[in-house]
Amino acid sequence: MPESLLKNIEKVAIALTVNGKPYSISVEPRMLLIDLIRERLDLTGTHVGCDTSYCGACTILMNGAAVKSCTVLAVQADGAHITTVEGLERDGQLHPVQKAFGDAYGLQCGYCTPGLMLSTVQLLAGNKQPTEKEMRKAIAGNTCRCTGYQNILKAIQLAAQNMAGA
Amino acid sequence: MLSEFGEDAKVLAGGQSLIPLLKLRFANPSHLVDLNFIPGMSYIKEEDGRLRFGALTRHSEIEASPVAAKIPIIHDCAAGIADVQVRNRGTIGGSLAEADPSGDWATVLLTLDTEIRCHNGKNDHRVQLSDFIKDAYTTVLTHNELVSEVIVKSPPKNSGGAYLAFKRSAPVYPTASAAVQLTMEGDICKDAAVGLGCVGLTAIKAKDAESALSGQKVTDQAIAAAVEAARAAADPQSDMRGSAEYKRTLVGALVKRAIEFAKRRARGEQVDVSHIYA
Numbered sequence: 107m108p109e110s111l112l113k114n115i116e117k118v119a120i121a122l123t124v125n126g127k128p129y130s131i132s133v134e135p136r137m138l139l140i141d142l143i144r145e146r147l148d149l150t151g152t153h154v155g156c157d158t159s160y161c162g163a164c165t166i167l168m169n170g171a172a173v174k175s176c177t178v179l180a181v182q183a184d185g186a187h188i189t190t191v192e193g194l195e196r197d198g199q200l201h202p203v204q205k206a207f208g209d210a211y212g213l214q215c216g217y218c219t220p221g222l223m224l225s226t227v228q229l230l231a232g233n234k235q236p237t238e239k240e241m242r243k244a245i246a247g248n249t250c251r252c253t254g255y256q257n258i259l260k261a262i263q264l265a266a267q268n269m270a271g272a
Numbered sequence: 273m274l275s276e277f278g279e280d281a282k283v284l285a286g287g288q289s290l291i292p293l294l295k296l297r298f299a300n301p302s303h304l305v306d307l308n309f310i311p312g313m314s315y316i317k318e319e320d321g322r323l324r325f326g327a328l329t330r331h332s333e334i335e336a337s338p339v340a341a342k343i344p345i346i347h348d349c350a351a352g353i354a355d356v357q358v359r360n361r362g363t364i365g366g367s368l369a370e371a372d373p374s375g376d377w378a379t380v381l382l383t384l385d386t387e388i389r390c391h392n393g394k395n396d397h398r399v400q401l402s403d404f405i406k407d408a409y410t411t412v413l414t415h416n417e418l419v420s421e422v423i424v425k426s427p428p429k430n431s432g433g434a435y436l437a438f439k440r441s442a443p444v445y446p447t448a449s450a451a452v453q454l455t456m457e458g459d460i461c462k463d464a465a466v467g468l469g470c471v472g473l474t475a476i477k478a479k480d481a482e483s484a485l486s487g488q489k490v491t492d493q494a495i496a497a498a499v500e501a502a503r504a505a506a507d508p509q510s511d512m513r514g515s516a517e518y519k520r521t522l523v524g525a526l527v528k529r530a531i532e533f534a535k536r537r538a539r540g541e542q543v544d545v546s547h548i549y550a
Contacts, residue, residue: 135304136294138291138295157295158292158295159288159291159292159358159443160443160444161443162355162357162443165357168360171332171360172356172357172360173357173360173361174357174358174361177287177288177291177292177358177361178287178291178361179284179287179291179304179306181306182284182287182306182308184309225356225357228356229356243356244356246355246356246441246442246443247354247355247356247357247358247442247443248355249443
């Protein structure tokens with residue numbers, strides 16, 4: 107884009123809550139939510155994979171719903187409650203979904219893992235005992251190039267069991 | 273606002289088509305008007321034998337709605353669009369206004385009696401879906417109009433429909449898709465509607481395939497004739513998803529399966545229909 111077009115872009119003030127913490131911040135209207143999270147809030151646990159709304163590495167929860175943060179503008183998160191992978195642990199204790207991904211070896215390189223865990227959190231919030239079909243459907247928007255998904259499915263099942271027992 | 277900003281402004285609904293286009297610089301609007309903060313545009317209501325969907329109703333809300341599930345083909349569509357994350361953002365009104373030839377809603381809603389309510393801030397008018405879509409990415413909407421509501425007439429009790437797509441993976445558009453709605457009187461198909469997706473510049477209503485079924489018993493022979501007519505009605509392009517011939521064959525196979533599911537649902541059977549993933 108020519109430099110002249112980049113000048114005079116009026117910033118927009120937004121207020122949002124990220125992992126329970128309130129933020130008031132001015133952003134360019136064109137900024138993507140993923141860039142706000144990573145570059146402005148320094149929460150780099152959320153990853154950019156394809157940047158084309160395919161791979162789901164950038165998945166976060168926006169008002170409890172899993173969304174691809176590379177396909178939402180930061181200004182659209184005005185007033186929203188955002189959860190990223192950094193917001194899953196409580197007082198130094200891993201979230202049951204995080205623990206299950208570790209215990210069941212539901213990851214290899216780990217790049218897709220934050221997104222997969224947040225998709226899992228949304229699934230288990232609405233469905234305590236998902237079937238295998240429901241688990242597969244819930245993570246269909248998250249691409250993993252290492253595991254072949256088998257251990258991820260085991261991790262989701264383990265998380266469901268542990269959360270039911272808790 | 274749209275009148276004020278003129279033709280260079282774009283309307284942002286769920287953003288699942290428009291934001292990728294902005295990122296590719298395929299769209300370069302001077303202003304984006306985000307509808308998401310307008311209250312009362314997201315609802316599913318049943319009134320006077322019709323289902324009414326607010327334009328900003330997310331696919332995931334339709335997927336989870338027991339009211340929407342009263343028309344099973346609508347549930348098939350909502351539950352099969354892309355993946356959880358996209359369904360949580362994408363909207364029925366946005367999808368129809370985008371008029372992407374690969375979009376799911378138009379293919380399905382063409383098999384039902386569907387009207388689109390268009391609104392310009394002052395007045396609104398209703399258009400039949402078949403008249404609403406003009407061409408690929410083109411509708412009758414003028415630059416200061418938007419879709420405010422989608423109104424679908426509930427099919428009769430003895431009617432059943434199914435929507436089936438073949439997809440390489442969940443997040444992508446289908447390679448081809450087929451929607452079939454059959455209204456049965458005993459063994460005889462009183463009325464048939466057949467929609468084809470991703471095999472033309474718009475969703476296609478395969479009228480010859482419908483005639484092959486209407487007024488007939490749904491025998492293997494009638495199904496074969498409908499499949500043949502659907503293949504003839506398809507006008508696919510060769511692209512990275514497959515050659516034109518491959519898609520033509522595929523859409524015929526999808527029509528065949530969709531007819532069988534639709535027939536069973538018209539008999540009142542509960543049938544779980546989901547897309548086929550490569």
